[in-house]
Amino acid sequence: MAFRDVLNIEVAAGNGGDGSMSFHRAKYMEKGGPDGGHGGKGGDIILRAIEGVESLERLVGRRKFKAENGAYGEGRLRQGSDGLDVYIEVPVGTTAFDEDSGKVIADLVKVGQEKVIARGGPGGRGNSTFTSSTRQAPRFAELGVPGQKRRVRLELRLIADVGLVGYPNAGKSSLLAATSRANPMIADYPFTTLSPILGVVTRDNQDERFTMADIPGIIEGASEGKGLGLEFLRHISRTRLLVYVLDVTRDPVGELRALQAELTAYDPTLLENVALVALNKVELVEADLATMVEDELATLGLPVLKVSAKEGLGLDELRETIFQMMPDRELWAQRNALEIEPNIVVEAPLTVVFREDPPARGVGIVTTGQNERVWEVHGGGFEERIVRFSRYLEDASEYLGGVFKRQGLYNALKRAGAREGDTVEIGPHRFEYFDEEEGRS
Ligand SMILES: Nc1nc2c(ncn2[C@@H]2O[C@H](COP(=O)(O)OP(=O)(O)OP(=O)(O)O)[C@@H](O)[C@H]2O)c(=O)[nH]1
Ligand SMILES: [Mg+2]
Missing domain, CATH: 2.70.210.12 (GTP1/OBG domain)
Structure with a gap:
């Protein structure tokens, strides 16, 4: 599946x-x-x-x-x-x-x-x-x-500390495999990785650890749906640190720019993340060339580390740099916490609305032509309360009347101008209004 x-x-x-x-x-x-x-x-x-x-x-x-x-x-x-x-x-x-x-x-x-x-x-x-x-x-x-x-x-969205971002074949999965015990599939064709994989990277003999997420490769035009698209970027949107993985034998500067452009297109705040560059496959080129590319990349403002996932070069330095640059978890979590809607029903305030009821129409119905005066009751929890008694309305009316009075319904109606004999409509139910002070025989 x-x-x-x-x-x-x-x-x-x-x-x-x-x-x-x-x-x-x-x-x-x-x-x-x-x-x-x-x-x-x-x-x-x-x-x-x-x-x-x-x-x-x-x-x-x-x-x-x-x-x-x-x-x-x-x-x-x-x-x-x-x-x-x-x-x-x-x-x-x-x-x-x-x-x-x-x-x-x-x-x-x-x-x-x-x-x-x-x-x-x-x-x-x-x-x-x-x-x-x-x-x-x-x-x-x-x-x-x-x-x-x-x-x-x-x-x-994966909860990982570090996200690996790069073109297909740059060596993201190889880096994850070389630094953690994760066992992602690695192959020399693009889009080997089809779904996110997590690995745990630890510091030698210490409890310190971070989780690192390997996601499918990103290509230029991903924001327009090219390649596997950008949907997997969701999984790095909550990481505290990004590692751009670049293949030194290709066009690392161009690829870094393109990756950043795609990330921005997905979510501009992604570029505010702490980030560094892992310049991979350095054993394939002359040391001078690697250093030249490193210097060029450094002008883009990110720390650059030369590594070879295949030969195990520079991996300790990469790991240490990540540990050192990692933003504090608590601070980060506070800043990135989502606002969660409290799962409570907020009661709307009580309102009463006057309505002239249209005369009843229809076959066989005699209309008197006289409009009834109707007050609609909304909010205040009245509609919710009354339906809880709808099967027993007649028997419960005296009890409900007491509750409604305590909760200020009759006062509100009176203030609004309700008159003896008016109809009060609460949800699907109707009552006759009577004015307490005028008394009721
Ligand atoms: N020579 C050399 N080859 C490497 C190095 N790292 C990775 N590779 C090779 O590059 C190819 C792609 O590696 P992967 O780790 O699958 O690359 P990826 O970035 O995960 O690729 P996708 O999952 O397709 O996005 C494989 O053939 C690796 O063996 C390296 O440091 N040196
Ligand atoms: Mg991969």
């Missing part, structure tokens, strides 16, 4: 279970108290980062994910069980975007890191919850909330 570093998936968290409307029943007891239990919470969809460079497609395995719903509450105060969460395993370095808003919803940079990308709905409360001194037998319960549904784009 081809290496995939971008993948679109659909996720649906579990719905919350409905609370139960139930009354205790026992022999010799006339009227039992309310004993409806709560519904369970719906399962979450969770991304989890695991080690290794793997194709997103192979790891994720499929495109649609649904977490389990919470179970209904039951009589005898039995609570419904929570729905099971679904874990989606992705390689470290995976970023998740909400396809619709484009916002980053998760950025997994460490092995084991987890992030909920779709929240299961909370369960509804059972009728036993709603008893009060004046309401001893509530004939209503709360419904569960639907789970969050999302279209998510996953993007894999």
